[in-house]
Amino acid sequence: MVKEIEKAGFPIVQMANLIPVAKTVGANRMVPTISIPYPLGDPETPKEQQYKLRHHRVGVALEALETEVQEQTVFKVKI
Incomplete structure (x- = not known):
């Protein structure tokens, strides 16, 4: 499904x-x-640590949305 959504331009x-x-x-x-x-x-x-983990990963995902990619890319997250 991911590929089909990308084909539609999103x-x-x-x-x-x-x-x-x-x-x-x-x-x-x-x-x-x-x-x-x-x-x-x-x-x-x-809960504070959970919030930091979630905030960081969602932030990485938003940055990934803004990034032009030419091939499959795994974006790095903090451990």
Whole structure:
């Protein structure tokens, strides 16, 4: 579905835990997430830390939307 949306002229970012799968389906802009059940956080961590993780990854995704890419690109996130 990611490829079809891009073909229509809309940039899209795939936020995924399994980057190899995202590459296989043809995503052009990918942002790694934390885990499958909790892609943008970890309920075992304090709320402040969860907020920082989410804020950072969403920020990276927004930057990825603004970035022209010619090939599949995985955008770096802080660990």
